[in-house]
Amino acid sequence: MPDQESTTSWAREPPGRIAVQYGRFARIANRMTVECIVTKGSAVVSSQTSQAEVQSLIDRAVKLGDPKLAADIRQFASTRQYGLVFEHNRPERMRLYGKPVTARDVVQVLPRLGTAESAENRLLWRVSSLHDGKADLYAYVAPDYADNDGEPRTVDVADLVAVSEYDQPIYAGFRETGRVEHGGDKPYQVVINGENYHALEALAFAYAGKVDCIYIDPPYNTGAKDWKYNNDYVDGSDQYRHSKWLAFMERRLKLAKRLLNPADSVLIVTIDEKEYLRLGLLLEDVFAGSRIQMITALTNKKGQSRNGTFARVDEYIYVVFIGSATVVRGFDSMLEATSSAVRGKKPAIWNSLLRRGTHSARWERPKLFFPVFVNETTSTIVGVGDCLDPNANRNDTIPPKGCVAVWPMHTDGTEGCWQMSPEKLKLYLQKGIAKLGNKNKTGQWAINYLKRKQLNEVKDGTIKTVGVDKRGALMLEYASREEVAKQEPRTMWMKSSFDASVYGSTLLRDFLPGRSFPFPKSLYAVEDTIRFFVADKPDALIVDFFAGSGTTAHAVMRLNHQDGGRRHSISVTNNEVSIDEAKKLIKAGHRQGDPEWETRGICEYITKPRITAAITGHTPEGGPIKGGYKFTDEFPMADGFEENAVFYDLTYQDPTAVRLGMAFREVAPLLWLRAGARGRCIMDEKPDWDIADTYAILFDPSRANAFVSELAKAPHVGLVYVVTDDERRFASVSAMLGGLPVVRLYADYLRSFRISAEGANN
Incomplete structure (x- = not known):
């Protein structure tokens, strides 16, 4: 503890401030509920001190010439939680639907057909052996989880689902489930059906440090059972509701951080009033040192009832600026005052x-x-x-x-x-x-x-003065888009195009008649938000790991249509069904994992059909989509887009099978994604090598000389994979490739997933 003198000095400081002391040195900084006292030879860092502040203390101790104090601070901080404090010791376990059950797997027993999920189905078991389609189980007891004191039992393997904790390494692959090709050699819009935490781990192998923009619309934790934790809906009565949500989000944001380009990228998160304060603090902790700004967006003028309080008409958008990321100045302030003129509609001036x-x-x-x-x-x-x-x-x-x-x-x-x-x-x-x-x-x-609106437009250049008539009145006309002075968008967005009812729910029904999805975002709201950060990046990569109905991918295709860009998106969603749909399916004798259940899930029933319809211009029933796009880029929806899309299910691989090259077809899409997600995907091993549009794989390093000669004829190749366990041979082949990026299979793939699992504990 600090000495008496330091304690007395600290106690005199006002509440809600930091007092940092080192001998004669004292610093006070504004921050609510933060107390941090440092004295010579000892350090006390409270649970509310941010990571950035701790590092600042360490840096100052070093500058003061006391490395021991710096070490004391570092050591003490490493044993404490600091920043936003919430319950971390409630593990998040994820069911690995589709993974073959093997001996030593931790599993859960699925509910009997025709029955709903119960507490018994959330008990954990370990598989001791497999025989004749049966599995012998014994109770698996884990800390901080529901105890299982059940006796050993034997059940059908078909009634089991493997379970993994978030911090245990998994080895993911992809299985293609369909594609749409209308875009020539353009990169593919990719949709992944699977648990988003594991999908992010997979994407870390392909895109670590390469993503330009992440846009997510996570569950809002309203208490209305809008998301699951440990395969159980979280409702308003759960006393750990906020901690579960924060732990759930923190794990995914840490993985998202690995994907973002540290030099220039942006994270965009939408939220409502239920969690926006906690989310802001969480973002400050995970992205310490980054600039963070919050925007208020009008999304529903009619308002959503809040039980005797003010009806909510808006949402919040957090933007985390990574590295040198900045907003692209444009022609729209995002206030309704100027939007109509710059988007092609010319209302009366007078x-x-x-x-x-x-x-x-x-x-x-x-x-x-x-x-x-x-x-x-x-x-x-x-x-x-x-x-x-x-x-x-x-x-x-x-x-x-x-x-x-x-x-x-x-x-x-x-x-x-x-x-x-x-x-x-x-x-x-x-x-x-x-x-x-x-x-x-x-x-x-x-x-x-002229009303104030028009006077402001004259001032900002949206309306230009072309002369004065003979009676002394100004002669005015709307400036062309190129003539309007570019400006910074405001932090209050009041655009009619953001109406989630009209341009979210109703628009979605145009593409998928007879189908519905709860609270889809306005297509134009997502489009406008992303545009601020990728307008000057025609080849940008955008990721959405709470993809829902697929609005982000749709918005990316809209942006490409407007300027001829080749941006591509990765959309990750699961195949959950709604509570009401689940009740119907259970009553009909189905359970999750059954084909009848999966066809009604979000990805299969909404996301994939929506993106397919957007590209082809036709509904799932085959008819042309009625109506037209509005605002920035107006054309019939039936025209579709010149784009490509591919759909994958996330799979789980045995690391030994991967290491031995026995899971190549499942790993192959990841290799293609890392190479740019365009052109041909190498799906089968060859005796020597294969060269695709953007990458090549050397399967037999002993043929390196011939491979390098052949590769010289393919200047479009920008990435090479070499399959070898021999480090010296890999280094030799790399040296022969003249600076081309080279990845070692399967060591780099396996290492990527181990790193993700290790990072989950930090």
Whole structure:
């Protein structure tokens, strides 16, 4: 503990501040609920101190010439949790559907057909042996988990599912389940059906440090059973609900961090009010040192009821800027004020001075009832009269010679009022931002002016001035997109295109008639958000590991259509079914893993058909998609996209089989992904080598000389895999390849998954 003097000094500091002391050195920094005391020869780091702050203390101790103190701080901090504190010791276990059960596997027994999941099905067992389609089990007792005191038993292997903890290494592969090819040699949009934690581990082999943008819309933890932890829905009554969610998110964010390009990339996370505070602190811990900003986006003007509190109309978007990442300046502030003009729609510039709607009668606004004098021969405004007394008759007003008095009259003949006072109108006329309009059918002259919206657009260049007419009014027109000054988007997004009901749910039904998905994001909201970070990256790689209905992949294809880009996406989703759908399937005698169950899952029923329909322009039933895209890029949805897509199921491989080359077909898609996800995928081993569009594999290193000669004829190849266990031979082949990136199989593949498992414990 700190000495008495230090303790006394620290105690005098206001709550919610940091006091860091080292002899004469003292520093106080603002941060709520953070206490950190450092004294010579000892260190105390509280559980609320951030990782960045701990490192700062270590750096300062080094600068002060006391390496022992630095070591003390490092040692103490390594034994404590710091940053956002939550319950970490509740393990996350994942069912590995599709993995063949083998001896020594940890498993769970699936519910009997026609019955729902129960606590008994979440007990853990270890397989001692397999025989004749049966498995002998004994109780597997793990710390911090439901104890299993059951007696050994024998069950059908078909009734078992293998289970893995998040920090245990798995070795993933991919099995193709379909593809759509409409894009020539463009990279493929990739969809992976599987547990996203394991999919991220697999992607770390292919894309570590290469991803430009990650966009995710994770479960919001509303308490409405919108996600599962340890194969059980988490509801509002779970006292560990927030800790489970934070642990669940932290593990995936740490893997996501491995994927992002440390020099220039961005993580985008959407959330609502239930977890946004905790998420912000979690992001600060996982991405310590990165710039983080939060945006508020209007997504539903109608509002979602919050049981006696304010109805929610917005969501929050966290943006984590990695390295040198910046927002691409554009033509849209993301406020509704400028969006229409820059997106091709040209609303009227001039507005009627006549007030309409509420409080528009003369008696309600008597100080806004006055005449405007117009010379009808020259069609000019020659003057502005004074406000009339509320009891005065307007017909008693005598206009100047040769002029008529124009009053604010409604079409039904009742007296109204103008939008501004006589003094303000005179000023507007002087500046040329008010003018005489046209006569309507009743012979009434219109008086026009510029509202604040149009004045702002004149100021920012959206509307340009092309001259002054003979009556002194500004001549205005909308600038072309190229002429509008680029600007930084604002942190409040108020765009009608973000309406999740219209451009999420309703739009999805256009592509998949008769099918629904809960709360899909607006296509245009995702498109706009991603654009800020990949507009200047036509070959960007975008990952979404909470892909849901596939909106992110759809948005990436939209962006490519707009500028001819070759961006590609990796979308990871599971094949869960809704609670209501699960009840129907259970009643019909099915359970997860059965074909009848899997066909109704998110990936099979929604994600894959949606992306297929978007590319082909046809619904799953074969008819053309009705309607058209709006806003930035308007064209019929039935036109589809010039894109390619491929669909995979995540598989689980035995590391020994991988090491011996017995699982090549499952590993092959990962090799293709790492090479750029375009062109031919090498799916079969050859006696010597194979050279595809973007990569090559040397299966027999003894043929290296001939391979290198053949490779010289394929300048498009940018990556080489060499299959060998001999490090010296691998180094020799690498030296022969003249600087081409070289990956050793299967050592690098296996090492990648071990690293992911080890990182889960840090």
